[in-house]
Amino acid sequence: MSGKKILIIEDEVKIARFIQLELQHEGYEVKKCQDGREGLKAALEGDCDLVILDVMLPSINGMEVLRRLRRTSQVPVIMLTAKDEVTDKVMALDIGAEDYVTKPFAIEELLARIRVIFKYKSQLAERGIISAGKLKMDMDRHIVTFQDDIIDLTKKEFDLLEYLMVNKNIVLSRDNILINVWKYDYAGDTNIVDVYIRYLRSKIDDRYNKKFIYTVRGVGYQLKYE
Numbered sequence: 350m351s352g353k354k355i356l357i358i359e360d361e362v363k364i365a366r367f368i369q370l371e372l373q374h375e376g377y378e379v380k381k382c383q384d385g386r387e388g389l390k391a392a393l394e395g396d397c398d399l400v401i402l403d404v405m406l407p408s409i410n411g412m413e414v415l416r417r418l419r420r421t422s423q424v425p426v427i428m429l430t431a432k433d434e435v436t437d438k439v440m441a442l443d444i445g446a447e448d449y450v451t452k453p454f455a456i457e458e459l460l461a462r463i464r465v466i467f468k469y470k471s472q473l474a475e476r477g478i479i480s481a482g483k484l485k486m487d488m489d490r491h492i493v494t495f496q497d498d499i500i501d502l503t504k505k506e507f508d509l510l511e512y513l514m515v516n517k518n519i520v521l522s523r524d525n526i527l528i529n530v531w532k533y534d535y536a537g538d539t540n541i542v543d544v545y546i547r548y549l550r551s552k553i554d555d556r557y558n559k560k561f562i563y564t565v566r567g568v569g570y571q572l573k574y575e
Contacts, residue, residue, distance in 0.1 A: 353467060354378045356397040358388030358414065359429065360406050364452075368401065371456045372463075385409030392418050399463060402446075404430035404437075412440065419445040425466045427459070435541055442505040448531070479514045482574040484553065484561060486514055495557050502552065505530070509545050510553075513562065513572035522569040546570055 355372055359365040360383045369379045380395065382388035385406035392400050392414075400418075404411035415426055427448045428441045438449045448462050479486040483496045486507075493500045493510060502510065512530050513521070523539035531541075550562055563571045 352376065352378070353398040354380070354396060355463070356388070356392055356395060356400045357381045358385070358392070358400065358406065358411070359383065359403045361403070368456070368459070371460065375460060383407070385411065385414050389414045389417055392424065393422060397424060399466060400424055400426045401429050401459075402426050404428060404432060404441075412444065415441065415444045415446060425470065427462060427466070429454075429459075435544075438541060439544060443503045445504045447504075479511065481514050481517050481561060481572060483559075484514070484574070486511060495553065495559075500552055500556075503548075506545060506548050506552070509542075510549055510572075513549075513570065516572070518571065518573045520565045520568055520571045526569065542570075 355377045365381050372379045386408040402411045425447045428446045431452045486493050523542045526542050
């Protein structure tokens with residue numbers, strides 16, 4: 350049995366109950382909230398290991414709940430919503446969500462994404478410092494530096510840079526990056542990879558006038574250094 354605790358913040362009673370039963374069947378401990386303000390309070394005061402958060406909620410919407418939660422907590426969050434626009438996905442990921450699931454969804458898919466997040470968190474604790482020349486990533490402190498200058502990255506930018514650095518000098522396709530950084534296939538929305546590559550380049554390559562991230566035309570991207 351898992352023993353992990355999951356908080357569901359969802360105002361659609363039937364959906365919340367369905368997810369709850371499936372999670373409990375998998376061995377998770379589950380708590381439900383139907384209101385944004387109530388859910389935020391539960392997430393901040395509780396000891397949950399993961400939050401499943403709807404966007405359209407009474408009192409406080411899911412994006413604002415996530416924004417306030419990230420001020421003091423790094424608990425993993427999966428956004429659950431009917432919206433499927435790339436801008437909404439980027440916003441949620443920038444604020445600090447681990448994943449973004451659109452309705453309708455297969456429960457097997459949601460369960461798989463939850464397993465991936467818990468596995469990733471477990472692996473993260475075993476890593477130390479990754480480096481590419483003077484660019485260094487401290488996994489324990491969740492800090493990226495260049496010549497001891499701290500680089501401010503969003504969570505998803507950090508995840509993307511980590512994957513590039515772990516696979517430095519290897520050409521990675523956009524689909525490969527989607528699967529390993531976003532943890533699932535965005536059904537062709539590979540432009541979200543391009544968006545985040547631009548973010549990283551502006552904060553690292555352009556800022557320090559040092560080329561790290563290369564485009565391999567027709568394939569994807571590669572992080573390398575000389």
